[in-house]
Amino acid sequence: MTDEHPHPTTDEATPTPPDGLRAAADAVLARLVGAPAGEVRLREDQWRAIEALVADRRRALVVQRTGWGKSAVYFVATALLRERGSGPTVIVSPLLALMRNQVEAAARAGIHARTINSSNTQEWDTVQAEVAAGDVDVLLVSPERLNNPDFRDRVLPELAAATGLLVVDEAHCISDWGHDFRPDYRRLRTMLADLPPGVPVLATTATANARVTADVAEQLGTGAGTDALVLRGPLDRESLSLGVLRLPDAAHRMAWLADHLGELPGSGIVYTLTVAAAEEVAAFLRQCGHTVASYTGKTENAERQQAEEDLLANRVKALVATSALGMGFDKPDLGFVVHLGSPSSPIAYYQQVGRAGRGVEHAEVLLLPGREDQAIWEYFTSIAFPPEEQVRRTLDVLARAGRPLSLPALEPQVELRRSRLETMLKVLDVDGAVRRVQGGWIATGVPWTYDTERYAWVAKQREAEQQSMRDYVTTSGCRMEFLRRQLDDEQAGPCGRCDTCAGPRFTDSVSPAALDAARGELGRAGVEVEPRKMWPTGLPAIGVNLKGRIPAGEQAAPGRALGRLSDIGWGNRLRPLLAPQAPDAPVPDDIAKAMVGVLADWAKGPGGWASGEPDAPPRPVGVVTMASRTRPRLIHSLGARIADVGRLPLLGSVEYAGDLPRVPRSNSAQRLQALDGALTVPPSLASALRESSGPVLLVDDLMETGWTMAVAARLLRRAGAEGVLPLVLAVQS
Structure with a gap:
C-alpha cells in the first residue's frame, strides 16, 4: 500500500475501536499483499472505512481512484468480521474478470471465496451448500443473479439473512445518472431493505461524480435508518x-x-x-x-x-x-x-x-x-430506453397474456430487439410494473409512470x-x-x-511502409455474409405461417458485402453513403470498382465458381436487384454496373406488391410480419428465372438483419432460381 492520504468529503466522528483491531487489520493486509507482518500498514482512509464496517457496523460509500486499494478494505473487513462470528461477505461484482482476480486475491489472505455467475452454472448447488455449511468467507455474485427467479426467491432471502457484510463493487452502476447504469444493480434496493439490522454495507467505485455519489449514498441508506458514511478522495493518478x-x-x-x-x-x-x-x-x-x-x-x-x-x-x-x-x-x-x-x-x-x-x-x-x-x-444512443408507446405496448401484451411470457414469445409482439427488450423489462421490474418468474415475465398491474423528464435529462x-x-x-x-x-x-x-x-x-x-500496409488492410474489400437458416420463434402468434428451419431449397447461399458499417476501413466510406439523410444517387465509381473486386475475389476464392475446383458451383447466370424505398437509384445503378462488368443480364428486381411497407428496424419477428406478402417476383423476372439455369446475384444496399434477403431469396427460389447469391454494399455489424 502507498502512503497517500486522500481527504474524505464527509468527516464524521467514530468511536474509538476496540484495542488491537487496527493491529489485526494490518496483519490481514500483510497476508493479502504477501508482505511480512509489521511491514505494511493501512492508510488512514482505508482504516476509517474498515473501522466503520467492523467496529460500528455502518454503511459506507468509498469513492476513490483506481488502484487506491478498495478491495483491501472489504477483504480485511471480511477477515475481521468472520473472526467475530459474522456470516459470509457477499460481493456483487459486474464482470467475470473481476471475480477471477478477487478469488485469487482472497486466497492470499486465507479467505475462501466462491462465485456464482453465468460461467459456472454446474457448480451453483455445490457453492450454495458450502455457503449454508459456513465454509465460504466470500461469495461473489453477478448482478444478473439478483433477479433470476430461483436465486431471488429461494437463495437470496437466506443469503440476506446470513450475510455478514454486503459489498457493492462498481457502485456507480446502481445510478441511472451514471455512465454505466445497469438495471440489475437496482435489485440491490430490495436486498438492502431486507438485511437484518447491524449488517454493514460497503459500496465502492472510482467513477462517480457528485450527483452519482449522492444518489448511491441515498440508496445505501435504504432500510438502515441512518445516513451512509461517504469517503471520497482525490482522483489523481500520479503514474x-x-x-x-x-x-x-x-x-x-x-x-x-x-x-x-x-x-x-x-x-x-x-x-x-x-x-x-x-x-x-x-x-x-x-x-x-x-x-x-x-x-x-x-x-x-x-x-x-x-x-x-x-x-x-x-x-x-x-x-x-x-x-x-x-x-x-x-x-x-x-x-x-x-x-x-x-x-x-x-x-x-x-x-x-x-x-x-x-x-x-x-x-x-x-x-x-x-x-x-x-x-x-449516435448508434449506441439510439438503443437507449424506448419511447413510451413501446413500453405501454409491452405492458399491454403482458397484461392480456394472463400467463408468463418468455422473451422469445414476447419479442414478436413488440417492436423491440431482444437485448433492448430485456433491458427495458429489467427497468420495469425495478419499478414494480413487471416481474420475472419461472417461465418468463408477467405484468404486476402496479401503476407505472413514464418518467419523461428523467429520461430526457439522462439523454x-x-x-x-x-x-x-x-x-x-x-x-x-x-x-x-x-x-x-x-x-x-x-x-x-x-x-x-x-x-x-x-x-x-x-x-x-x-513510416511509409506501415502506412501502405494499413491502407492495404483497410482497403481490403469483402466480408462474408451468412444467410438466415431458421425462422424466428413466435411468428404464428402474429399471423405469419413460418416456423422452424428454412428449407435448403428456399435459402440464400452465403454471400458477400463490401464492408461493415462498424469497420474503420470501408465503414468510414459506407456510413455517409448509407446514412438516412444521404441523397439517393448512382453508385460512386470507387464503390462500384470495389464491389467488382469483391465479386472477382469471391469467384476465384475457395469454393468460388471460377476457382477451378472439381466441385465448384455454377457461375451466376444473371443479376437481380432489390426494390428500395430510400435508395432505388443507388441499388439499380450498382446492379447495372455488376451486370455490365460481369457480362451478365440484368434480369429485373424483386418488387413490392403494393405500397412500400414500413419495415420496423426492431426485432426479427416484426420485420418478417411487415415483409410477409409485401414482396413479389414480377412475371417477367419469374419467366427469366425459369429460362435460366444457374444461380443469380441478388444486389442490395444494406443488410441489417438479413430477413429482407431471406424473404426475397425464398421468393426467387420458388420462382425458379437455382440459387441466390447475396451481394450487398454493407452489413450492419
Missing part, C-alpha cells in the same frame, strides 16, 4: 501520463500503432469502440509482427480467460479490446492504455485508462480519436458527455485536471505530466 494524437485517418492511426506499439512500456490494452474494429486492428498488428489478441463481447469465455492470463503473464504485448475488458480487470503493472477512438464519456474514459499504472511508477495513456467516433456514439447528460470528450481532445489545459473536474474532484489541479503540461512525448510520424 499516468495522458496524451492525445490527432491523426488524419484510420490508416494513419493503425500505422502509428504498428510503428510505435513496441516503444510503449510493458504490456497494455488498445481499446476500440466496436467489435469489428478490435478484430480488424488485432489482425493487422499480428501481420506486422506484434503479439496481440482481440478481446470483445463476442469472444468465447474460454478464449477471454486465456487472453486475460496471457496479458497478466506478459505473453502478449497488448489486448485489442472493446469495453468488454473494463471494470474489474486487475494487472498492477499494466504499462499503457491506447484508445483507437474516443469513448463517449470522460467518466468512462477515466475508468478505462485507470487500468494502467496501478503498480508501476509510469504508464502511458494515449487517445487517438477518429472521425467515425460520433457516428458510433441531455449523454450529449453533454459527448461534447466533453470533444473538449478533452482539443483542450489546451491539463488533461488529468480536465478528467478529474468531470468527476467533480474539488482538489483537481495541473498534473505536470500530460502532453499539455509537459509537452508531447510521441510524434505523429508514421
Whole structure:
C-alpha cells in the first residue's frame, strides 16, 4: 500500500475501536499483499472505512481512484468480521474478470471465496451448500443473479439473512445518472431493505461524480435508518501520463500503432469502440509482427480467460479490446492504455485508462480519436430506453397474456430487439410494473409512470458527455485536471505530466511502409455474409405461417458485402453513403470498382465458381436487384454496373406488391410480419428465372438483419432460381 492520504468529503466522528483491531487489520493486509507482518500498514482512509464496517457496523460509500486499494478494505473487513462470528461477505461484482482476480486475491489472505455467475452454472448447488455449511468467507455474485427467479426467491432471502457484510463493487452502476447504469444493480434496493439490522454495507467505485455519489449514498441508506458514511478522495493518478494524437485517418492511426506499439512500456490494452474494429486492428498488428489478441463481447469465455492470463503473464504485448475488458480487470503493472477512438464519456474514459499504472511508477495513456467516433456514439444512443408507446405496448401484451411470457414469445409482439427488450423489462421490474418468474415475465398491474423528464435529462447528460470528450481532445489545459473536474474532484489541479503540461512525448510520424500496409488492410474489400437458416420463434402468434428451419431449397447461399458499417476501413466510406439523410444517387465509381473486386475475389476464392475446383458451383447466370424505398437509384445503378462488368443480364428486381411497407428496424419477428406478402417476383423476372439455369446475384444496399434477403431469396427460389447469391454494399455489424 502507498502512503497517500486522500481527504474524505464527509468527516464524521467514530468511536474509538476496540484495542488491537487496527493491529489485526494490518496483519490481514500483510497476508493479502504477501508482505511480512509489521511491514505494511493501512492508510488512514482505508482504516476509517474498515473501522466503520467492523467496529460500528455502518454503511459506507468509498469513492476513490483506481488502484487506491478498495478491495483491501472489504477483504480485511471480511477477515475481521468472520473472526467475530459474522456470516459470509457477499460481493456483487459486474464482470467475470473481476471475480477471477478477487478469488485469487482472497486466497492470499486465507479467505475462501466462491462465485456464482453465468460461467459456472454446474457448480451453483455445490457453492450454495458450502455457503449454508459456513465454509465460504466470500461469495461473489453477478448482478444478473439478483433477479433470476430461483436465486431471488429461494437463495437470496437466506443469503440476506446470513450475510455478514454486503459489498457493492462498481457502485456507480446502481445510478441511472451514471455512465454505466445497469438495471440489475437496482435489485440491490430490495436486498438492502431486507438485511437484518447491524449488517454493514460497503459500496465502492472510482467513477462517480457528485450527483452519482449522492444518489448511491441515498440508496445505501435504504432500510438502515441512518445516513451512509461517504469517503471520497482525490482522483489523481500520479503514474499516468495522458496524451492525445490527432491523426488524419484510420490508416494513419493503425500505422502509428504498428510503428510505435513496441516503444510503449510493458504490456497494455488498445481499446476500440466496436467489435469489428478490435478484430480488424488485432489482425493487422499480428501481420506486422506484434503479439496481440482481440478481446470483445463476442469472444468465447474460454478464449477471454486465456487472453486475460496471457496479458497478466506478459505473453502478449497488448489486448485489442472493446469495453468488454473494463471494470474489474486487475494487472498492477499494466504499462499503457491506447484508445483507437474516443469513448463517449470522460467518466468512462477515466475508468478505462485507470487500468494502467496501478503498480508501476509510469504508464502511458494515449487517445487517438477518429472521425467515425460520433457516428458510433449516435448508434449506441439510439438503443437507449424506448419511447413510451413501446413500453405501454409491452405492458399491454403482458397484461392480456394472463400467463408468463418468455422473451422469445414476447419479442414478436413488440417492436423491440431482444437485448433492448430485456433491458427495458429489467427497468420495469425495478419499478414494480413487471416481474420475472419461472417461465418468463408477467405484468404486476402496479401503476407505472413514464418518467419523461428523467429520461430526457439522462439523454441531455449523454450529449453533454459527448461534447466533453470533444473538449478533452482539443483542450489546451491539463488533461488529468480536465478528467478529474468531470468527476467533480474539488482538489483537481495541473498534473505536470500530460502532453499539455509537459509537452508531447510521441510524434505523429508514421513510416511509409506501415502506412501502405494499413491502407492495404483497410482497403481490403469483402466480408462474408451468412444467410438466415431458421425462422424466428413466435411468428404464428402474429399471423405469419413460418416456423422452424428454412428449407435448403428456399435459402440464400452465403454471400458477400463490401464492408461493415462498424469497420474503420470501408465503414468510414459506407456510413455517409448509407446514412438516412444521404441523397439517393448512382453508385460512386470507387464503390462500384470495389464491389467488382469483391465479386472477382469471391469467384476465384475457395469454393468460388471460377476457382477451378472439381466441385465448384455454377457461375451466376444473371443479376437481380432489390426494390428500395430510400435508395432505388443507388441499388439499380450498382446492379447495372455488376451486370455490365460481369457480362451478365440484368434480369429485373424483386418488387413490392403494393405500397412500400414500413419495415420496423426492431426485432426479427416484426420485420418478417411487415415483409410477409409485401414482396413479389414480377412475371417477367419469374419467366427469366425459369429460362435460366444457374444461380443469380441478388444486389442490395444494406443488410441489417438479413430477413429482407431471406424473404426475397425464398421468393426467387420458388420462382425458379437455382440459387441466390447475396451481394450487398454493407452489413450492419
